[in-house]
Amino acid sequence: MAPRIDPLTFEVIELIGTVVARYHEEYEHAAAQHALTGAQARVLGLLAREPMPMRRIAQQLKCEPSNVTGIVDRLEGRGLVERRPDPTDRRVKLAATTESGMETAVRLRGSLDFAREPLAGLSHQERMVLRDLLQRMLEITPEEPAE
Amino acid sequence: MAPRIDPLTFEVIELIGTVVARYHEEYEHAAAQHALTGAQARVLGLLAREPMPMRRIAQQLKCEPSNVTGIVDRLEGRGLVERRPDPTDRRVKLAATTESGMETAVRLRGSLDFAREPLAGLSHQERMVLRDLLQRMLEITPEEPAE
């Protein structure tokens, strides 16, 4: 078995676990306020940015396309989303938010206060440090020199 | 969405979202390696620390007790967990890992390499900074006058 983890690292892991738990909790709660499930909220959020084929939704959600069919069905049943033909490929169906769906997505995003709430206590300087550390943790290479 | 959030904060939020996504991905993957679902892995992990009543499992998972019944049923069906009577209260059933369940839990914990991997690039000093920032970010319920 792997060598034991030092206490500091363990502590950070626990904190990340807590962040993950809190994030999910708030996300589900915000979704529920709009009578949406987490999965529906995620898809609606994706489509609010731009319409996209079912296939791509599945890739973003890391699930099977057949699963997306059902989720979009339910969103469509509520008039939040519609399927359009792709002009360049008749196999493809583009899912897109309706006007009502876009409104819901905007309100949803507004109530995702995980954004403002937990960062309130951090200064601008500290947010930059946090950003850099998270980036390195995720091994993201900044494409452009960061401000 | 309204530009109420400055770009830096937005960037940090996105990063946290990425952390959450990656965490879940790795967790589900590790669970699947032991033929467990995420929920089953979480319960097994809880019980590996100490046996506890169904009620408490539900509280930890933030779900209804009736849901826990099913999850423990499946773990019990595989011989990973067993139900014991609580000597002090005959209403209560204590769920506890079997020997085999404890082994699985230990191996599972070992394969949760989200622990070691993503922090590898950070120095001891940086981990301390990250820990402090996360702690302040998570500052539990602003009962105290938020500084």
Add this chain to the structure above:
DNA sequence: CGCGTTGCTTGACATCATGAAATATCGATG
């Protein structure tokens, strides 16, 4: 044109989650 590939849906099935109702036990009160 023919044929393998791709995109989406359908169907069968397991899991997770909720809520309401049933059962058993506890604890307190009269």
Add this chain to the structure above:
DNA sequence: CATCGATATTTCATGATGTCAAGCAACGCG
């Protein structure tokens, strides 16, 4: 002690999410 409200668990019905296999339509290449 008998009763009654509260608590712990289970069962049942229902819905959402997820997988996989099979099917159909359309694409595109040879």
